[in-house]
Amino acid sequence: MCAQTFGFIGTGNMGGAVARAVRKHLDGERLLLANRTASKAEALAQELGCRTADNETVAETANFIFLGVKPQMMAALLAELGPVLARRTNRFILVTMAAGLTIARIQELSGGNYPVIRIMPNTPAAIGEGMVLYTCSEGVSPDEEQVFLEAMSGAGRLSALSESLMDAGSAVAGCGPAFVDLFIEALADGGVACGLPRAQALEFAAQMTAGAAKLVLSSGQHPGALKDAVCSPGGTTIQGVRALEAAGLRSAVIEAVLASYEKNFDLK
Numbered sequence: 001m002c003a004q005t006f007g008f009i010g011t012g013n014m015g016g017a018v019a020r021a022v023r024k025h026l027d028g029e030r031l032l033l034a035n036r037t038a039s040k041a042e043a044l045a046q047e048l049g050c051r052t053a054d055n056e057t058v059a060e061t062a063n064f065i066f067l068g069v070k071p072q073m074m075a076a077l078l079a080e081l082g083p084v085l086a087r088r089t090n091r092f093i094l095v096t097m098a099a100g101l102t103i104a105r106i107q108e109l110s111g112g113n114y115p116v117i118r119i120m121p122n123t124p125a126a127i128g129e130g131m132v133l134y135t136c137s138e139g140v141s142p143d144e145e146q147v148f149l150e151a152m153s154g155a156g157r158l159s160a161l162s163e164s165l166m167d168a169g170s171a172v173a174g175c176g177p178a179f180v181d182l183f184i185e186a187l188a189d190g191g192v193a194c195g196l197p198r199a200q201a202l203e204f205a206a207q208m209t210a211g212a213a214k215l216v217l218s219s220g221q222h223p224g225a226l227k228d229a230v231c232s233p234g235g236t237t238i239q240g241v242r243a244l245e246a247a248g249l250r251s252a253v254i255e256a257v258l259a260s261y262e263k264n265f266d267l268k
């Protein structure tokens with residue numbers, strides 16, 4: 001177990017998911033949770049067997065301070081934390097998960113050239129199936145990166161990514177679960193239209209999606225080749241593919257990723 005303390009300020013959808021993942025490799029005594037609505041942090045702390053604290057205590061004591069607030073709330077939060085961070089004499093690292101906000105911006109808002117790890121997680125991190133992209137600022141040592149990676153290993157796959165590509169990675173891996181959820185919901189609706197009970201339609205759609213994704217990752221085959229293997233000549237699947245192509249599925253998905261990517265620039 002890690003001997004460093006991890007603190008979370010903002011335990012909403014994403015902060016909460018990452019805290020759940022970190023708890024797998026961290027003693028409960030080493031995990032501190034703070035949230036503006038304290039009851040939210042308290043409920044999660046009860047689930048995870050860890051403690052709650054106020055923002056100031058987290059900023060004063062945690063070695064890794066996860067900032068789990070929305071990008072629009074970051075300036076106010078860091079204005080509050082700045083004086084506390086400035087008083088610290090021991091080592092700490094800020095971990096930001098905010099869409100769009102650069103490491104340089106986090107340092108500017110916090111009032112110090114502090115070491116920062118910028119991450120872009122996604123909600124499946126809560127169950128160890130996340131995709132977490134990360135960039136370390138100058139000043140984060142290889143040993144500190146290692147401690148961070150070990151603590152985060154319960155989140156799923158971790159991948160170092162140049163900060164210049166973080167917004168692009170975010171549009172695919174960070175936003176992607178919502179796109180896939182729409183797809184799963186629509187698949188289930190289609191199943192219901194064909195007569196399946198709703199619960200079974202959802203189960204079939206979700207397990208199929210998980211399995212198809214795992215096959216892409218484990219086989220190393222191009223998704224186009226895997227698609228071809230499902231389409232029996234003169235069969236049923238190719239008729240569905242024809243309908244999806246006519247409705248512009250690929251273009252719709254590409255446009256969704258670009259729209260999400262572009263929104264990052266409003267948040268900077």
Ligand SMILES: NC(=O)C1=CN([C@@H]2O[C@H](COP(=O)(O)OP(=O)(O)OC[C@H]3O[C@@H](n4cnc5c(N)ncnc54)[C@H](O)[C@@H]3O)[C@@H](O)[C@H]2O)C=CC1
Nearest residue numbers: 010012013014015035036068069070071097098099121174
């Ligand atoms: N939801 C997602 O799938 C992902 C979200 N993110 C990032 O995670 C961050 C949080 O997003 P969500 O979890 O979706 O939002 P959320 O609204 O679910 O969570 C934000 C939490 O911060 C708390 N909060 C706000 N101001 C605070 C303050 N001054 N002190 C303490 N707590 C405060 C709120 O009460 C809330 O519980 C954002 O920066 C977002 O860009 C990144 C990747 C994926």
Ligand SMILES: O=C(O)[C@@H]1CCC=N1
Nearest residue numbers: 098099170174175176
């Ligand atoms: O919607 C958002 O802004 C966040 C960032 C990536 C996924 N959710």
